[in-house]
Amino acid sequence: MKKIKYYLIAIVTLLALGVLGANLIQATSEGPKEAITNPQGAQTGGATSAEPVKGPVDSADVIPKGPQWMGAPIMPGGTPLTGEPTRQNYELNLPYAQVLAWYKEALKRYPDARYRDWKEEMYIEDQGGSKWHAIIISKTGGPKTTVTLVKDNWTWIWATLVIRFIGVFVVLLVLWMGLNIAGFFIQRLIKEEKTTAKA
């Protein structure tokens, strides 16, 4: 047993010396130092400008250079309508499709933009860590298009959470009702079968 202890101590010491020596040699040598390759980085690395960046990122870091509001891109050539601390409106003398195409191009590298195509507007929602919450592009202006930029807000987060928590209750309540109804009928059927068998 004692011998094994000594062997273990010797192996650990040799390993430690090996690491120390290797680091010393590396420090002395002028050869390029290779970093430990990050396996996931290998997947994410090398993203070209056309591909969305993987992982959490602020939109301000990946959109093209130009005017921005809270990290959201502003299409050049627009006329400001209103400017509040939480919301910015501007109008463009361009049809909806052209404005949408510009925004899609501007946000193509931002992975957390979700497009909700509603009847009267395109609602581009930020699901990442940017300071803006939505870019709303109106569809009803004909040759003119209004774009609204909305700042991130807690009202939206709270509202969606409350709705979803209630949603879980609703799902399980429906299931409860389903089980009660099925249970009621099955128990009745079993009773009837027993009565028939007795008769």
Added chain:
Amino acid sequence: MSLNELLDLLMGTLQTTGFIYVGWKVVVMWCIGLFFLYMAIVKEFEPNLLLPIGFGIFLVNFPNTPLFGYTEGHPQLLQFFYKYGIIWEVIPCLIFLGLGAMTDFGPLIANPKMLLIGAGAQLGVFVTFTGTILLGFTIKEAASVGIIGGADGPTTIYLTARLAPHLLSANTLAAYSYMAMVPLIQPPIMRWMTTDAERKIQMKTTLRPVSKTEKILYPLICGGIIALLVPAVMPLMGMFMFGNLMKESGVVPRLTATAGGPMMDVVTIFLGLSVGASMVAEQFLSFKPLMVFGLGLFDFAVCTAGGILTVKVMNLFVKDKINPLIGNSGVSAIPMAPRVSQVWGLKYNKRNYLLMHAMGACLGGSIGSPAAAGMLLAMFD
């Protein structure tokens, strides 16, 4: 040969070994891996998971090992398991298939109001979501961290792989660690949130018998309702219900035994190793993954409290009062949470057997947690 040439030669040789890449982060990860192995082997804490996870962490953090990267574009061994098992979301669904084949929904069918406790216990998922955003996480990250509180490992993996894959290892580890620690985390909250009189509430010792027909119909009804209301989570719930239908139908005993036995074991090995292997030092030792452990604990506590609060609210309306000590079982940690309810119930009333009722609540949680995940997926995926 000059000294420089000799050093270059030595350097070239050394670069093929792992020695020169050993840094403090790697050593920390070895210690974490060894800690999990210790917990699994010596303390027997969730050994089926912590042992492969611990070994995966230990193994993959040796520099230059061709285990979790890519060789000429092809995934290396553990990367292969990880990519096709977890990123492709195959393993969580197979685990649900196995769980379905092992689960008896009888206690829930006999007393379906227990489903509501499972819903109430999802409170932590949504509360933690808010807290996580306050700490600077993105919405998708917050959703993936929030689901930890449901104490449902496969659901956590499924949601995280979809919304925040970079947090997968931290979230999975937190979920399984806290599941193993249910007997330590839940009792103080149960004691704090209940009065002496409430703890002594006597519940029926037996539940109504459930017929085979009801048990066969349950996966069809439950599967159908969930598919209509939360379709996003059907890969998980579909497999869960299919496994259960195999079991309850009784016509495919070999398939049931395989799904709940050998298949489950194989999948668990791949799951544990891949999750452990995904804990690469550079990624794991940073702010967000470490914060996940703190947030997960808070989440778990709020979910437990949510279940207990739901029982209290239900007691305002129901004739046969429910013992709030089964509220903790709303999180889907089977069988640990119901066991805690049973032990604590007996402590305060020697004739009070809460196990079957707690199992009902726990099964409600096993539906509630994927339902909550489905809600989050529908919103953010």
